[in-house]
Amino acid sequence: MNRLSLASLTLGLSLVVAPVDAQSLLYRGPNMGGTWVPDGGVVQFNFLHRFYVFPGPSHVVDNHPTFTLAAGLGHEIAFGGWFATKSVVGTGAGAQSSNETQVFARWRPVGMEGKEGFSIALTPAYNFLAKSIDGELGVDWTRGALTLQGAARGISRELGVPGARQVALAGGVVARLTRYIGVSADLGSFVAPVDGRAAWSVAIDLLIPGSPHTFSFQASNATSATIQGASIGYAPTGSTRILYGFEFTIPLHLKRFAPWFHKSPAPVTLGAPAGAAVAAEIRMTALKFRADTVTISTGQAVRWTNADPVEHTVTFDGAAEPGSPVIPPNGSYVHRFEKPGKYPYHCTPHPFMTGVVVVK
Ligand SMILES: [Cu+2]
Secondary structure (H helix, E strand, O other): OOHHHHHHHHHHOOOOOOHHHOOOHHHOOOOOOOOOOOOEOEEEEEEEEEEEEOOOOOOOEEEEEEEEEEEEEEOOEEEEEEEEOOOHHHHOOOOOOOOEEEEEEEEEEEOOOOOOEEEEEEEEEEEOOOOEEEEEEEEEEEEOOEEEEEEEEEEOOEOOEOOOOEEEEEEEEEEEOOOOEEEEEEEEEEOOOOOOEOEEEEEEEEEOOOOOOEEEEEEEOOOOOOOOHHHOEOOOOOOOOOEEEEEEEEEEEHHHHHHHHOOOOOOEEEOOOOOOEEEEEEEEEOOEEOOOEEEEOOOEEEEEEEOOOOOEOOEEHHHOOOOOOOEOOOEEEEEEOOOOEEEEEEOOOOOOOEEEEEEO
16 A cells, blocks of 8 residues: 555544545546545445426426445455436336346556546446446546546446347546536446437536535436446436436545444543643534634643544644644643744644634
């Protein structure tokens, strides 16, 4: 494992991480499998919901959800599955069900989500409803605000057309307008032979600030996000249906749940210079320093106590003072200030956690 992936793994195990450490809709079109792989110890849960509203007078809403669950094993490998409860498969001849389940493995030998340049992922899969061995080769190319995506898909038995082998191609583009907002579009189709309508989608993609979650509003004509579902538009004879919907991405960092299985760790005291008079107490809870600014006198000390289930640091901006080591859950850190001044600081794993010590 190289240094970069080790660093991203370490970050990935903390509660909240930089957006690119989580599967992000700002790097993937709605119908593109993409090249994302969850970090080791992270379970990715994505909820895609699309619906079609029949014309009046009934305005019946036809719902098409797809759930994605995938676990990162480290070494750029993941296992996962898609479950679509109302797939277009169900409309095919002889279909017994519309519940489409596909299990997949993914290996990303090249690149990383959000990294400049090429990322490549191989996704072998099995579709239980179509009884089909499917596979996808996905390639992403990222430069600045732009990601271009391509996918080649192989299918041993086409949905609803048992026995028919298929090849599908898909391409997509994502443009990130800001760090938090992107737009994306993609197009995919069976090509050998051409069967059904091409699947298309467009979306507005949002990163929810201060969280690892992304959300998209989308329009598409595809009903599921499986390899086959993303390759064919849902179009009963004589209709051109547009489905609207959203996707929400949720990385579950397993370390977050450690408190369920362990007693509270023993308190640890770090720093603690001899004879320091602690003039201010700052608790770290819910990823916040619970006092934004504290004022003390020269020679006095501040004590930070970590009441969160994850590690934090007290790191002074511009290294104005030596910062703390990693403060474990239930740990505390004492630092004495010898010079007057204003000392802004943050937490290294969670840079959005900030505070200021004013020394008079
Ligand atoms: Cu922190």
